[in-house]
Amino acid sequence: MFHLAWFLNGYSVSHWHGHYAGINKTEWAKPDLYVDLTRSLERAGFDALFIEDTTMIDDTYGGSMEAALKYGIMAPKNDPMPLVPLLAHQSKHIGLVSTVSTIQYHPFLAARLGATLDHLTEGRFGFNVVTSVSHRVAQNFGFDEHLPHAERYAMAEEWLDAVGALWNSWEPDALVLDEETPMFADHTKVHTVDFEGTYFRTRGPLSTVPGPQHRPVVAQAGNSGPGRDLAARNADMMLALANTPEGMKEIREDMHRRLRSYGRNPDDFKIFFMCQVYLGETDDDARRTHAAEEAVRFSEEGIVRQLWTMSYASGGVVDYSTLDLDAPLPDTLGNGETTTMKALLEGAGTVTLRDRVMGPNKYGYDFIGSSDSVAAQMDEVMQEMGGDGYLIFGSTRRTKIAEITDGLAPALRRRGLIRESYDEPTFRQNLLAF
Ligand SMILES: Cc1cc2nc3c(=O)[nH]c(=O)nc-3n(C[C@H](O)[C@H](O)[C@H](O)COP(=O)(O)O)c2cc1C
The missing domain is CATH 3.20.20.30 (Luciferase-like domain)
Structure with a gap:
């Protein structure tokens, strides 16, 4: 399955x-x-x-x-x-x-x-x-x-640590819901997180009760x-x-x-x-459906869309509108979606930009x-x-x-x-x- x-x-x-x-x-x-x-x-x-x-x-x-x-x-x-x-x-x-x-x-x-x-x-x-x-x-x-790419990921690691700490700022049994006492939540089970990072600071606790998935x-x-x-x-x-x-x-x-x-x-x-x-x-x-959809990808608009997407995915590093379609495709991963660029630049140096946009979907x-x-x-x-x-x-x-x-x-x-x-x-x- x-x-x-x-x-x-x-x-x-x-x-x-x-x-x-x-x-x-x-x-x-x-x-x-x-x-x-x-x-x-x-x-x-x-x-x-x-x-x-x-x-x-x-x-x-x-x-x-x-x-x-x-x-x-x-x-x-x-x-x-x-x-x-x-x-x-x-x-x-x-x-x-x-x-x-x-x-x-x-x-x-x-x-x-x-x-x-x-x-x-x-x-x-x-x-x-x-x-x-x-x-x-x-x-x-x-x-x-x-x-830069590496710093973005360092920031994301810290972001997830801070968000995770806030979700954990309520212990699972912090909600008491006792109408007799009365006690809605037990304050000893709800904690500050006092998160101090390079990019983010947050005191906590979360002022929302965590949801069903916690x-x-x-x-x-x-x-x-x-x-x-x-x-x-x-x-x-x-x-x-x-x-x-x-x-x-x-x-x-x-x-x-x-x-x-x-x-x-x-x-x-x-x-x-x-x-x-x-x-x-x-x-x-x-196969006819596929060919028809490929024809759209190879149309004037389709080619602009592909070159636009490559320019965006390079993180603003390469403007593919300025490149010669018949010159070898440069191997520039850029500062954006490096995974997407790696797939799109397969064969770079030997294949041309035209080969890329007129070639198979990547x-x-x-x-x-x-x-x-x-x-x-x-x-x-x-x-x-x-x-x-x-x-x-x-x-x-x-x-x-x-x-x-x-x-x-x-x-x-x-x-x-x-x-x-x-x-x-x-x-x-x-x-x-x-
Ligand atoms: C399938 C897929 C979906 C993605 N969805 C988004 C998105 O919704 N928003 C966004 O800003 N980036 C999106 N990205 C970009 C990634 O989250 C990531 O930031 C980017 O690929 C750079 O990371 P990498 O160099 O590790 O690939 C997506 C990437 C892939 C492959």
Whole structure:
């Protein structure tokens, strides 16, 4: 058995024109699309809906916001946190993971928000902890520019220590709730944390009672060395990027080594590998779907989107609009998403930028076929890498949602590969159930 999570590319205007775009261009900010999505995912047995977030209109590409705003690339984007209780109210079991940046939220604010959302979701909340990528995000929060990669991770380690200390500032039996005495809470079991770090200070205790999970599920998506350590020390789930089963296996084995070195049991940690799914009634139909989606990626807009994404993911270091498409691709990892850049720069020095943008998708593993054949492929890859789950790169396009939740998921269920039901009361317990 394996787990499934859905990657929603922000509470944002994603698929707003083209085939089956519906009226997303005007509806994306309203709740219904996300409620429909969450209910569909829950019927299909997904462990989690994962909502990406960033807070900038990036202008690395071309030194201008033009492309971002013309095409709607990673902007506009609404705050995903208020969406969480709304989705929780319309579902019963699925985990809801929302992104929090360690440069945007003070630990006290984050600990309080996490605990509150854990109450409002009745134990189904998770934080995707990120360090943010772009100077433009950092500048929106008062920095001159974003910190170097290594320092961002040092800050994130400290942030998670502070947030964790605040969640632990209430002992499990601090709530007495005795009407006779009367005593609501026992003050000897609620403690200050007196956290003094390089980046953050907080006195505590948390002025909110921890939620049903006590510590909301923590997810982490950076796959560099420091990213892996941050996940191994603090996270329950990791979002990982690899284009081959061997690459997935390498990450999993390395993470298990790191988890053990921090005294943790690898069974208490689940890795979700990013994948793209192209479905059709038959394998031939699916290949046509794939070809049609690739044609969009290779269109004028699609190429700008790819170059824009590379410029953003470099952390503002390379403006790919200025590079010669036919010159060799420079091997510059940059100061942003080094994992994503590593995947995108495969073959750098020998392949050209044109080869890259006109070549195969590098953002995770591609599954192409009918529901039954993709179910078989997913099974085979999972057996090869050893577990734990897939993060399906989703969309707000309803045809895509239906193909996966009403086509692929039942095919996986028939093979006994995904859950039939949610047997535990909280997100973490369901996540760790197998
Ligand atoms: C699957 C995936 C999802 C991510 N989601 C976000 C996000 O929502 N917001 C964000 O600022 N960064 C996001 N990132 C970036 C990472 O959190 C991380 O900051 C970045 O990859 C740099 O770390 P690395 O060099 O260790 O990869 C994501 C990365 C991956 C691979």
